[in-house]
Amino acid sequence: MSSESLILFFIVGVFLVGGAIVFSTFVPPSSVNPNKSDTYECGIPTKGLSWLQFNVGYYLFAILFLIFDVETVFIFPWAVVMKQLGMVAFIEILIFFVILGLGLLYAWKKHALIWE
Amino acid sequence: MKDMSVALKFIPLDHYVLLCIILFSIGVLGVLYRRNTIIIIMCIELMLNSVNLLLTAFSVYHSDPTGQIFVFFIMVVAAAEVAVGLAILVMMKRNIDSVDINLLSRLKW
Amino acid sequence: MRLEDFLLMRHELLLTLIAIIILIAEIFTDDFKKQGIRPLSIILMAIVTIVGFLPAPTGTLFGGMYQATDMRLMMKNILNIGALIVFIQSASWLKSDDNQNKVSEFFLLLISTLIGMNFMISSGDFLMFYLGLELATIPIAALAAYDRYSNKSSEAGIKLILISALSSGILLYGISMIYGTVGSVYFDKVSVAYGATPLQIMSFIFFFTGMAFKISIVPFHLWTADVYEGAPVNVTSYLSVVSKGAAVFIFSIMLVTVFQNIAAMWKDVMWITAAITMTLGNLFAMRQNNLKRFLAFSSISQAGFIMLGIIGGSELGMAAVVYYILVYIFSNLGAFGVIAAISNASGGKENMSDYDGLYKTNPALSLTLTLALFSLAGIPPVAGFFGKFFLFTAVAEKGYWWLLTIAVLNTIISLYYYLLPVKAMFINKAETSIAYFKSDGWTKVGLIICVAGMVIVGFASVIFEYIRTLSFGL
Numbered sequence: 001m002s003s004e005s006l007i008l009f010f011i012v013g014v015f016l017v018g019g020a021i022v023f024s025t026f027v028p029p030s031s032v033n034p035n036k037s038d039t040y041e042c043g044i045p046t047k048g049l050s051w052l053q054f055n056v057g058y059y060l061f062a063i064l065f066l067i068f069d070v071e072t073v074f075i076f077p078w079a080v081v082m083k084q085l086g087m088v089a090f091i092e093i094l095i096f097f098v099i100l101g102l103g104l105l106y107a108w109k110k111h112a113l114i115w116e
Numbered sequence: 117m118k119d120m121s122v123a124l125k126f127i128p129l130d131h132y133v134l135l136c137i138i139l140f141s142i143g144v145l146g147v148l149y150r151r152n153t154i155i156i157i158m159c160i161e162l163m164l165n166s167v168n169l170l171l172t173a174f175s176v177y178h179s180d181p182t183g184q185i186f187v188f189f190i191m192v193v194a195a196a197e198v199a200v201g202l203a204i205l206v207m208m209k210r211n212i213d214s215v216d217i218n219l220l221s222r223l224k225w
Numbered sequence: 226m227r228l229e230d231f232l233l234m235r236h237e238l239l240l241t242l243i244a245i246i247i248l249i250a251e252i253f254t255d256d257f258k259k260q261g262i263r264p265l266s267i268i269l270m271a272i273v274t275i276v277g278f279l280p281a282p283t284g285t286l287f288g289g290m291y292q293a294t295d296m297r298l299m300m301k302n303i304l305n306i307g308a309l310i311v312f313i314q315s316a317s318w319l320k321s322d323d324n325q326n327k328v329s330e331f332f333l334l335l336i337s338t339l340i341g342m343n344f345m346i347s348s349g350d351f352l353m354f355y356l357g358l359e360l361a362t363i364p365i366a367a368l369a370a371y372d373r374y375s376n377k378s379s380e381a382g383i384k385l386i387l388i389s390a391l392s393s394g395i396l397l398y399g400i401s402m403i404y405g406t407v408g409s410v411y412f413d414k415v416s417v418a419y420g421a422t423p424l425q426i427m428s429f430i431f432f433f434t435g436m437a438f439k440i441s442i443v444p445f446h447l448w449t450a451d452v453y454e455g456a457p458v459n460v461t462s463y464l465s466v467v468s469k470g471a472a473v474f475i476f477s478i479m480l481v482t483v484f485q486n487i488a489a490m491w492k493d494v495m496w497i498t499a500a501i502t503m504t505l506g507n508l509f510a511m512r513q514n515n516l517k518r519f520l521a522f523s524s525i526s527q528a529g530f531i532m533l534g535i536i537g538g539s540e541l542g543m544a545a546v547v548y549y550i551l552v553y554i555f556s557n558l559g560a561f562g563v564i565a566a567i568s569n570a571s572g573g574k575e576n577m578s579d580y581d582g583l584y585k586t587n588p589a590l591s592l593t594l595t596l597a598l599f600s601l602a603g604i605p606p607v608a609g610f611f612g613k614f615f616l617f618t619a620v621a622e623k624g625y626w627w628l629l630t631i632a633v634l635n636t637i638i639s640l641y642y643y644l645l646p647v648k649a650m651f652i653n654k655a656e657t658s659i660a661y662f663k664s665d666g667w668t669k670v671g672l673i674i675c676v677a678g679m680v681i682v683g684f685a686s687v688i689f690e691y692i693r694t695l696s697f698g699l
Contacts, residue, residue: 059206063199070195073188102248109252133405140398147391156387163394167401174405182410183401186352190397193359197390200363204370204382211376217383 060112064104071100124176132173139166153208153215157201164194233284233293236277236301236343243269244336251329259328263319266332267312267667274305285349289411292349296695300474300547301343307467307554308339310674314562315459316667318569323372331371334364335463342471346478351400351410354475355393361471362389362439365464369456381455388438388448396435402428416483421490429484433494439472442532443502446525450509453521458568458575461517462561465524470550473528477535477546481697488538495536496628502529503635511642516564516575519642520557523601526639527553530616533632537619544696545615548682548689552600552612555678559597562672563590570662577646581655587662591650593672600679602643603636608683615689 078085078093107113139162146159168187175183209215231238247266254261277298285292312332319328341360348354366389370382404410406425407418419425434445441449453461484491506526513519531553534546567583567590568575584591600609613636620629664672682688 059202063203066195066199070192073192077188099245102245102252105252106248143394147387153383153387157390160387160390160394163391164397167394167397170398170401171404174401174408177405178408180408182352183404186355186404186410189352189356193356193363197359197363197386197393200367201383201386201390204366204379204386207370207373208379208383211374211379217387 064107064112068100068104124173129173129177132170136166136170136173139163139169151216151218153205153217156217157198157205161194161198164190229282230284230286232282233286234291234347235281236273236298236305237340237347239273239276240336240340240343243273244333244340247329247332247336251333259325262329262332263316266329266336267309267316270305270309270312270336274302274309277302277305289349289413290353291344291347293347294695296543296547296697297346297478299692299695300346300471303547303551303554304339304342304346304467304471304474306551306678307470307558308335308463310554310558310562310671311335311459311463311467313667313674314462314558314565314671316671317665318457318459318565321569327371331368334368337364338362338368338463338468342467345471345475348475349412351403351412351415354479355397355400358396358439358472358475359393361468362393365389365460365468368460369452369464371457371460375455377455378457381452384448384455385452388452392435392438392445394435395431395438399428399431399433399435402431412479412483416485419484419486421487426487426490429487429491433491436472436476437498440469440476440528441525442498442528443505443525444498446502446506449525450518450521453524454515454517458517458561458565461521462558462565465520465561466554466557469524469528470554473531473535473546473550477543480535481538481543492536492538495532496625499529499532499536500628500631502526502532503632504529507635507638507642510639514577516577516580516646519577519646520560520564523639523643524557526635527557527601529635530613530632533616533620533628536625536628537616537623539619539622540696541615541622541693542619544689544693545612545619547692547696549612549616551688552608552679552682555675555682556597556600556607556609559593559672559675559679560601562668562675563594563597566590566664566668566672567659570664571659574659577649579659580646580649581653583650583659586659590664590672593676594650595647596676596679598643598647600683602640604640606683608679611683611689 074096075093078089082090143159143161143163143166146162147156150156150159168190171183171186171190175181175186205215212219243266246269247262250262250265251259281293281298283293283295283298312335315331318324319331324331338361341357341362341364343357345354345357345361348357363386366382366386369385370379372378400410402424403415403419406422406428407415409415409418438445438448453465456464480491481488503526506522506524506529510519510522510526513522531546531549534542534549536542537545564575567580567587571579580591596607600607603609603613617629617632620632
């Protein structure tokens, strides 16, 4: 890779994105009406304000998701070289899974997974 | 992988170091100036990410994978930190009904 | 890697095992059987502490990432003792109605931090060190916010998590620069290649700053008092003793091994910070009325005294640091134990004026507190005196006379404020002093261990001699 290709890439990127924006502002017919600027939620008219309080349940799920999502950082490299590492690494990752599973079981037992 | 590290070395190391210093400083300044706890946590993440970038850059330049492994662990620890931090934040919001750290003066001398 | 090699990681593996046992017990028991978890955890912890003292092989694991030497095993044992005392002391507090539904969480989080500290002390490279450090700090923040409906507790929790995240960010920046300049994160390689190029000096400054936050050395101490006051008493005692002890241990190991090439430089930095830390900690401690805050500032100034041993840098200095931490565990936990017992029995009375005339009503508790404060101040019959004496010797040996003068002056200042609670208990008259109460068995056992430790560690010179044989210096 050289600097020419980088510059070319940059210019093409700017033109593609900028061109799309310019194209969509000038070319299509524009119509403004209240229905169009309404909040869109699955086609049903919205009720009340959108600044409503979220259920704290979402939050618990988000934290659980965050933790279990990030753990794949460890599982993925292992899975790539699973055959070369052999049995010892397999047992180690099993222990890792068991501890993770205990965590999930704990959350389950504390009714964190029930949607109220 | 080989090509990629050659391509990465095409940019001098100084640039990475400078970029990381700038990112890190933005993070530190954010922690010092912002009063909203969520933004402070975001700024700390920014600091950690600048460290990650620096470690990766050094790792490529030393042709030594340790730095990249370090980055994995930093990411996981940062996630755990944020999870605990946000949980305490929710508790604080429930107790004092705000996430502004200026209100945290109950324990000041 | 053979199976016997896992014996080297005995402390960590046993702690992990009991953490899993407690977790399983929490998951699979019904609510009415949960009371059993409290004694179960304490007994398991006691077993681990005792097993830790059995002779063990030494060596390195994972290509030098994990190092088990006799000195590090000794440090881990000291931390285990501290954690065990905290467990015993918190037993009666955990029985109260507010805490009954989160007993096993308390023990789990505490054990996880202990695992982190043990890994941190045994670390042979920066990756293991960082992981141990984070595992030792993150659960503490959750523990500081243990009182779910108390504003102060949540404030302490958020302050602790923000400060520890910030400080580990700074620390990591230093580590990344060390990695960049040296090309390795292993301690033995770094210690050879570490020079004094500008980038390396900068990386040391970042690293020092990060660690200073954790040990609460003076320019970075502002979080300490707030967190100590807001957190529940038993968590505060853990935070001020075990957590700080672990950070001091690994910091002293790293300074004399990893950063030995720039020893002249870090000694200057430490000289100044130690002097400021002792002085400011003392000056702030004098004007405190809340006893938890009072002990927080006293622990800041104690950190300054501990740094004297590191500045000495000799084999004697290292031994003095380890010995002082052992003494400090018994004395500070004794003081916190009394404060916790009184606070639990009287509904949160923690101010010095509440202690007026305590000797009339609760003589045993006030004598224990007096002994603990004497030990912290360094008054001869108790262990604290010998601890301070060895620290001063370590500094004097290397000819830091000015620093020694400042330290001795600070000891005299500290006598004044350590005697303030004693005066309140024995001399001050009060219309309504705290009524007599009977503390339960666990509290008594905890306090008796502390008192015995303060007396025995002081008089049994074998202990110091033994630590001395394991120790190493610059």
